[in-house]
Amino acid sequence: MIKLPLGCVVRDLKTHDDDRGNLTEIFRQEWDAGIEPVQWNFVRSQANVLRGVHVHVIHSDYLVCLEGTLVLALSDIRPESPTHGMATTVTLKGSKMQAALVPPGVAHGFHFPEVSSLCYSVSHYWNTVDEIGCRWDDPALGLDWDIRDPALSPRDTTAGSAAEMTQQYLAVRAQMSASRA
Template sequence: MCHPEIVIDGVKSIDFTQHKDDRGIFVEVYRNEWIDETQPIQWNVVHSSANTLRGVHVHVDHHDYLTVLSGVMLLGLHDIRPESPTYGRSSTIELSTEPSRAILIPPGVCHGFYYLQPSIHLYAVSQYFNPADELGCRFDCPELNLDWPATSPLLSQRDQTADNYTTMCEKFLSGHKSVG
């Protein structure tokens, strides 16, 4: 299904069908046929406190596939792929369990996760951890054009000391050329 807030080329939203009855709800959160680009090889569950921001990160090589299992996430996206028709564009998407869906994020699309309340999200990656593929910048870099609802969120040490936007883009382009 096309979602108007998905304005970045290659970012996909996959709507889930909820099967409800008196016992509760059954939801399929992943099928190989839903993703043509790359299949996930590792799955992770993340518990986050309210007012936590994770990122902003970008990857040279791997895709991310994520869904919210409980709570609410504000997903910030920004395209740094020079060859992309949406280069430089930013978008925010609110994810929760209603509607229930997943987002696929391709390499070269920066992403950050802000949690409005205690939340749990499930995500998969298409490549195993590689420090050379783990790039990032400060969440509040003005070039991202992301309007986060907090100016002092809880951040990891890594995100507190992240590069500036220009350095992150230079590192991405350097890695992007070597794999391209």
């Protein structure tokens, strides 16, 4: 079994095939899914698109690859985490549906080797304060990407180092807990 950073979960989903196609439940509130979604996003990506690497202070992501392939890269930057520094990649396929949960503090990138569709929910509404990122190929992330020249957004192209991302993550986290106190 693949080892994941603490709080990350990959769950197999049951697909019901018949002559018409198939049906898969991708989320049930009664599941212990680790998230109460408030927003759902649908994302289409061309082949060799990479989104990230991003980390969030506030929200968790619950991801289901609907078509194609998602290579989900995970790197735990939470200093207090027992799995701090753990980095790994998990491949989710539309042909064998699975759901992945990524909690705050686990930096992540989505690589799509082929044209793909991703559906994901978040535990808190989109908020740019919670969109912290770094260069996808910074070796400090410990990620073993096997890709070349991925297509990136302008934001991801000009993103800083993993060390800067961690600093910003910790600063935003401290601000959030000070404002809650």
